[in-house]
Amino acid sequence: MSRLRVLSVFPVVLAAAASGAGIAAGxxxxxxxFALDRTxxxxxxxxxxxxxxxxxxxxxxAGGPTGASEGFGGLINIDGGSTQETPHVEVNPCxxxxxxxxxxxxxxxxxxxxGLDDDCDGEIDETCPCIPGQAHSCFRGDPSFRHSPGCFxxxxxxxxxxxxxxxxxxxxxxxxxxxxxxxxxHPMQTAPLAKVDLKEGTGSFSEDALAGSEVWxxxxxxxxxxxxxxxxxxxxxxxxxxxxxxxxxxxTKRVAxxxxxxxxxxxxxxxxxxxxxxxxxxxxxxxxxxxxxxKPNNTQPWTIGGSSVAxxxxxxxLDGFLGGSSIRWFDDGATxxxxxxxxxxxxxxxxxxxxxxxxVGDAWRANGQxxxxxxxxxxxxxxxxxxxxPDNPNFCxxxxxxxxxxxxxxxxxxxxxxxGGTASTDVHPRVKIFCNGELxxxxxxxxxxxxEQPVSFLPEDSGDRFWLVADVLFPKPDPGxxxxxNTCIVRPIYQDEAMKTPFLSxxxxxxxxxxxxxxxxxxx
Numbered sequence: 001m002s003r004l005r006v007l008s009v010f011p012v013v014l015a016a017a018a019s020g021a022g023i024a025a026g027x028x029x030x031x032x033x034f035a036l037d038r039t040x041x042x043x044x045x046x047x048x049x050x051x052x053x054x055x056x057x058x059x060x061x062a063g064g065p066t067g068a069s070e071g072f073g074g075l076i077n078i079d080g081g082s083t084q085e086t087p088h089v090e091v092n093p094c095x096x097x098x099x100x101x102x103x104x105x106x107x108x109x110x111x112x113x114x115g116l117d118d119d120c121d122g123e124i125d126e127t128c129p130c131i132p133g134q135a136h137s138c139f140r141g142d143p144s145f146r147h148s149p150g151c152f153x154x155x156x157x158x159x160x161x162x163x164x165x166x167x168x169x170x171x172x173x174x175x176x177x178x179x180x181x182x183x184x185x186h187p188m189q190t191a192p193l194a195k196v197d198l199k200e201g202t203g204s205f206s207e208d209a210l211a212g213s214e215v216w217x218x219x220x221x222x223x224x225x226x227x228x229x230x231x232x233x234x235x236x237x238x239x240x241x242x243x244x245x246x247x248x249x250x251x252t253k254r255v256a257x258x259x260x261x262x263x264x265x266x267x268x269x270x271x272x273x274x275x276x277x278x279x280x281x282x283x284x285x286x287x288x289x290x291x292x293x294x295k296p297n298n299t300q301p302w303t304i305g306g307s308s309v310a311x312x313x314x315x316x317x318l319d320g321f322l323g324g325s326s327i328r329w330f331d332d333g334a335t336x337x338x339x340x341x342x343x344x345x346x347x348x349x350x351x352x353x354x355x356x357x358x359x360v361g362d363a364w365r366a367n368g369q370x371x372x373x374x375x376x377x378x379x380x381x382x383x384x385x386x387x388x389x390p391d392n393p394n395f396c397x398x399x400x401x402x403x404x405x406x407x408x409x410x411x412x413x414x415x416x417x418x419x420g421g422t423a424s425t426d427v428h429p430r431v432k433i434f435c436n437g438e439l440x441x442x443x444x445x446x447x448x449x450x451x452e453q454p455v456s457f458l459p460e461d462s463g464d465r466f467w468l469v470a471d472v473l474f475p476k477p478d479p480g481x482x483x484x485x486n487t488c489i490v491r492p493i494y495q496d497e498a499m500k501t502p503f504l505s506x507x508x509x510x511x512x513x514x515x516x517x518x519x520x521x522x523x524x
Contacts, residue, residue: 098142104128106475112487115156116143122174124167130158132500133447133492135439138164141173151177152187152268155246155439160452160500169246169266185251185263191271192244192400193355193377198230198237201265202251213254218267221245223279223430223445226396229388240390241269242357243277243398244434270437271352273373273404274472274488276414279430282396283385287421289429289457291399293374295329296410299514302466304417304507311401312417316376318353318363330373336405343404344370352404353377357390357397374403406488408476411518413493417507418457418465426456431469435488443469447492448502455502466510468493468503471518491519 098120103113104127115138117124124138137153139146146153154170171177171187184205190196198216199206206214214235220227224243232238241247247267254260278291292302293316295309305314308326315325330339345351353364353371360378364371376399383396390397406412416429430444441447444455457465471491493503493516503515 102127114487115139115153116146117141117173118143124156125164128164129162130164131447131490131492132158132160132162132452133443134158134441134490136487137170137438138167139170139172140167141175143173145173145178148178150180150186152266153438157439157442157446160446160450171266185265187266187268188249189268189270190241191349191352191355192269192275193240193242193352193357193361194349195238195240195355196267198239198249198251198267199235201249201267202263205261205263206251206253208255209253210255215252217250217252219248219250221247223432223442224398225279225282226385226388228390228395231389239267240355240357241267242390243279243400244270244275244432244437245439268437270434271402271404272350272436273402274406274412274474275434276401277432277434278399278416279432280427282383286382287423287427287462288381288419289399289427290379290417290419291376291401291431292415292417293401293403294413294415294514296407296412297518299518301512301514302415302510304419304511311374311376313376313379316372316374316401317379318360318367318372318375321372321375322367327372327374330405330407334405339403339405339407340373342369342372344368352402357395358393359391371402371404373405374401376401406474408474411471411473413471413515413518414469415510416467416469418461418463418467420463423459423462426458428454428456429467433470433472433488433490435472435474438487440472440488441470441490441492443492448494448500450498450500452500455504464506464508466505466507468505468510468515473519 103118106112115136117140135157138156139153145151152171154167156167157165159165184203188201216230230239250264252262280289290313293311298309300309306312330341332341334340355361356377380399384394387395433441473489495501495503
């Protein structure tokens with residue numbers, strides 16, 4: 001279909017590890033560890049005799065739209081209440097809890113140690129190399145509690161020095177997360193785009209609130225701008241997060257006698273499969289950037305708007321599919337978790353396209369086929385930055401491309417095109433890559449140049465600039481191994497590997513070329 005341009009203006013979704021004490025069959029708590037080096041894709045000796053174990057295999061099913069779900073394994077009382085009974089703890093099936101050595105990557109048993117505090121010293125992956133802009137979930141303290149009720153991972157970003165930064169957010173073992181209960185204010189989880197009732201996160205803490213006194217405010221993750229406002233009535237406790245990540249909810253109430261009390265709790269937002277989110281400044285002028293995803297392991301040139309091998313605005317929205325889009329990467333008759341063309345989840349909350357903002361979700365639902373893989377939930381051509389209601393047709397919603405059930409061992413390439421606009425200053429695109437709810441990379445503000453500088457589109461780039469962002473791959477698990485990674489491998493694409501400069505080209509070139517070859521799993 002032609003495109004009208006008006007430029008006037010699950011947690012993180014993770015399943016609990018298998019329960020049971022001891023070492024699972026085929027696993028060893030001792031012996032030399034060998035790991036997949038995610039900085040090159042090759043094998044690297046992780047070093048040391050390891051008693052440290054990694055988390056067990058994590059599922060990729062999404063939880064419901066509100067409240068805590070089995071996917072997160074339970075709740076935590078942020079107010080400090082604790083249970084007197086011995087809690088049920090999911091035991092790491094692939095090794096002992098704490099060991100003498102910090103381990104890196106996926107070991108010979110298929111256990112992914114990235115983001116785990118293997119030696120339980122409060123620091124995570126301090127000896128592990130990484131590529132600037134890469135990210136992963138992280139969990140401090142005893143790794144055995146990684147999937148225990150009340151415990152949630154944070155996020156760790158690779159700095160320009162090629163080393164992992166601090167673990168931000170989450171609720172961890174070194175905070176005794178497994179010893180808390182969910183009677184008071186507690187963490188919640190939801191899928192992107194789904195409306196959540198924030199009151200469910202207050203538990204018993206809100207029971208004595210005076211009518212009309214309750215107020216919720218939400219702080220969004222970095223880069224989410226505008227941050228959606230809290231809506232609803234009696235009380236106003238509805239929130240619609242449009243992007244993945246950890247949000248901070250602050251609840252304030254007034255009780256009999258006039259006193260005011262407050263608690264804060266996290267809201268974890270994530271979806272299954274691959275989710276790529278594109279953000280940029282909307283407050284300086286009308287700028288239209290477009291997000292693209294290339295067909296797995298295909299190297300045909302790009303097409304502006306999209307083609308049979310590239311998901312974009314012209315063929316990957318619902319209008320594109322209703323208009324006869326040629327995108328058919330996967331089979332109609334496949335059964336998840338195998339990649340599937342259309343998929344209608346029996347649990348409506350898991351059809352995340354149904355909750356797309358600006359009325360687009362209602363159109364996906366009315367179509368009756370569920371969500372397409374891949375898909376662009378909506379195309380943001382123009383918007384008004386001051387609007388904070390995500391259901392307003394002028395809200396500055398992020399563009400996001402999704403593959404709910406991505407193929408294994410199939411490289412996919414992400415790109416951004418500066419379609420047009422009237423900005424008189426630089427525009428800075430930001431791409432976040434999420435794999436089964438976990439942040440795999442945050443590129444644009446980080447990840448490029450030495451020293452690090454943000455990726456910039458200049459005013460004169462309007463209509464022509466094309467940025468090849470990164471390649472992403474979901475590794476194929478070995479059924480004979482214990483555990484496996486819930487995340488993906490992300491490789492930023494560089495124009496100059498030594499200087500870590502972004503791969504910036506023009507649309508005239510990219511409609512004739514694919515760009516650099518896909519990475520090799522056996523080396524750089």
